[in-house]
Amino acid sequence: MKVFRPWELAQSFLFPPSVLDFVPANHLAHFVREVVREEIDLSSILRKYESDLGQPPYHPALMTALLLYAYTQGVYSSRKIEKGCQERLDFMAVTGMAKPDHSTISDFRRTHLKELKQLFVQVLRLCEKAGLVKLGHVSLDGTKMKANASKRKAMSYERMIEKEKELEAEVTRWLDEAEREDEEDNGKHGKSKRGDELPEWVANKQARLEKIREAKARLEAEAKERARRLAEERAEKERELGHPLSGTPPKALDGVPAPKAQANFTDAESKIMKASSGFEQAYNCQAAVDAGSQVIVATGVVAEQSDNHQLEPILDQLEELVGRPEEVSADAGYCSEANLELLEDRGIRGYVATGRQKHGTASATSNESASSKPLTCAMRTRLRRGGHSSRYRLRKQTVEPVFGQIKEARGFRRFLMRGLERVTGEWSLLCIVHNLLKIARARGVALATA
Numbered sequence: 001m002k003v004f005r006p007w008e009l010a011q012s013f014l015f016p017p018s019v020l021d022f023v024p025a026n027h028l029a030h031f032v033r034e035v036v037r038e039e040i041d042l043s044s045i046l047r048k049y050e051s052d053l054g055q056p057p058y059h060p061a062l063m064t065a066l067l068l069y070a071y072t073q074g075v076y077s078s079r080k081i082e083k084g085c086q087e088r089l090d091f092m093a094v095t096g097m098a099k100p101d102h103s104t105i106s107d108f109r110r111t112h113l114k115e116l117k118q119l120f121v122q123v124l125r126l127c128e129k130a131g132l133v134k135l136g137h138v139s140l141d142g143t144k145m146k147a148n149a150s151k152r153k154a155m156s157y158e159r160m161i162e163k164e165k166e167l168e169a170e171v172t173r174w175l176d177e178a179e180r181e182d183e184e185d186n187g188k189h190g191k192s193k194r195g196d197e198l199p200e201w202v203a204n205k206q207a208r209l210e211k212i213r214e215a216k217a218r219l220e221a222e223a224k225e226r227a228r229r230l231a232e233e234r235a236e237k238e239r240e241l242g243h244p245l246s247g248t249p250p251k252a253l254d255g256v257p258a259p260k261a262q263a264n265f266t267d268a269e270s271k272i273m274k275a276s277s278g279f280e281q282a283y284n285c286q287a288a289v290d291a292g293s294q295v296i297v298a299t300g301v302v303a304e305q306s307d308n309h310q311l312e313p314i315l316d317q318l319e320e321l322v323g324r325p326e327e328v329s330a331d332a333g334y335c336s337e338a339n340l341e342l343l344e345d346r347g348i349r350g351y352v353a354t355g356r357q358k359h360g361t362a363s364a365t366s367n368e369s370a371s372s373k374p375l376t377c378a379m380r381t382r383l384r385r386g387g388h389s390s391r392y393r394l395r396k397q398t399v400e401p402v403f404g405q406i407k408e409a410r411g412f413r414r415f416l417m418r419g420l421e422r423v424t425g426e427w428s429l430l431c432i433v434h435n436l437l438k439i440a441r442a443r444g445v446a447l448a449t450a
């Protein structure tokens with residue numbers, strides 16, 4: 001008869017074990033924990049803990065390490081992180097068996113999001129020390145990430161005007177009627193009632209009316225800001241040419257929102273954008289990536305469909321953090337005379353598509369921009385001459401795989417937070433974790449994820 005190894009569930013250990021003994025020495029959990037403990041400065045978070053009142057909180061280093069490690073595992077929900085602390089040995093190796101609940105985790109992330117966002121710079125410095133930032137070639141791109149809001153909770157400016165009038169008339173009509181009947185019906189409402197309280201349906205309509213008015217005001221403010229920017233650009237162009245531009249100024253210069261311009265009631269700063277899956281309520285997440293290592297060297301988030309205005313701020317951030325790259329590649333969304341001139345002025349050799357690229361080709365297809373502007377024509381010629389050996393091809397193997405790793409490998413497809421500032425912090429956390437994994441790989445850490 002075959003003899004099996006004993007299976008003694010109640011067997012006690014002769015010596016008390018450490019949770020660290022249950023996780024291999026080369027495990028990613030140890031790496032993240034020790035990087036936070038030994039190599040990252042958390043003084044900006046620690047300064048917020050001034051009061052001695054109340055129960056002692058979990059150490060900020062523990063909470064930071066827990067969040068970063070959870071993100072490496074594709075675990076983002078505070079409730080799922082809490083579950084990991086209770087059930088997974090790798091999470092326990094990070095927390096030392098501490099089990100913060102989901103409210104504590106969520107509160108820490110929300111309260112210290114600004115400080116956590118700033119860790120991007122520190123982790124980027126670690127990438128530099130590891131020799132992962134070369135700045136020979138940097139690729140820039142944007143990806144649309146779903147907002148924590150449904151596009152069905154949005155309304156167009158045109159519809160807002162109609163709905164505002166409808167709701168205002170309905171609420172006013174009810175209030176007028178209530179006022180007329182107030183004297184007659186006063187005895188029906190009991191001693192504790194005045195008789196003029198608004199019923200719930202009216203209160204809800206009033207709240208809806210206020211939301212519509214707020215959203216309408218935001219769209220009008222955005223339209224005025226857009227008109228101001230366009231007017232400045234138009235004036236600058238006229239100064240360069242030395243004469244007024246011909247034709248009628250575009251309607252956008254009047255500062256009135258387009259009838260189809262939309263605002264969302266759940267996350268007012270998000271926008272409906274065209275993504276690969278169709279139109280989504282989303283944000284446009286930017287990343288500049290070093291071609292030599294796929295390290296993210298600059299980030300940003302905007303609530304705009306177009307990438308065109310993002311080249312300069314990303315380059316400014318890149319130069320401030322790590323320096324000026326030798327080459328930059330970007331898709332057609334960044335192509336404009338102003339952007340190409342910016343690259344030229346800074347001495348950066350650019351590879352910017354002048355039109356959509358057909359799969360398997362290195363230059364733009366027949367649907368490319370027909371622009372005859374000199375810098376655009378020169379860029380078109382540069383890409384065509386390069387053919388299949390063009391440096392532009394580095395873009396597809398540099399920045400696009402990074403977005404794939406974040407969205408597919410680590411499963412992040414929708415922001416948990418709302419509002420541009422918080423979403424920017426959340427995107428920074430994702431980029432921090434991406435770079436941490438690059439450092440871990442460079443140090444030979446095992447990177448198997450759940």
